Amino acid sequence: MVASSELRTVFATMDADADGRISAAELQVCMRATLGENVTAEEAEALVASADADGDGMLCEAEFLKLALHCDAEDEDRTRGLREAFGMYEMEGEGCITPASLGRMLGRLGNERGIGECRAMICRFDLDGDGVLSFDEFKIMMSA
Structure with missing residues (x-):
């Protein structure tokens, strides 16, 4: 699991205009640059909307952390399931x-x-x- 301090650093990097919030456009650009993920504008907007608790169309740090930690937990569940399947074939x-x-x-x-x-x-x-x-x-x- 990724540490919150690492995620705060990622948030600061993604917040290109340093306004304390990440827009869908900032998320899209940063995901392409740092993760090599080609996310469409629509996908970036959907990601932001999925975690945008206050409805302002942006992610504050707390909303970003919640989204990132949720995705990290899903990855851990998927990896656990894959390990079980791998063990069956191995x-x-x-x-x-x-x-x-x-x-x-x-x-x-x-x-x-x-x-x-x-x-x-x-x-x-x-x-x-x-x-x-x-x-x-x-x-x-x-x-x-």
């Missing part, structure tokens, strides 16, 4: 998904696949080329 205690373990789990789910097909499925998301999926590679696969 099955060998090696900390990775092998073609054999993928094939066994798919078979249990009624979707039989040969070892060659499982290798090909893994290869698509195997970023380091080691022939298996790490948890980080699995997260990327699940986001695709």
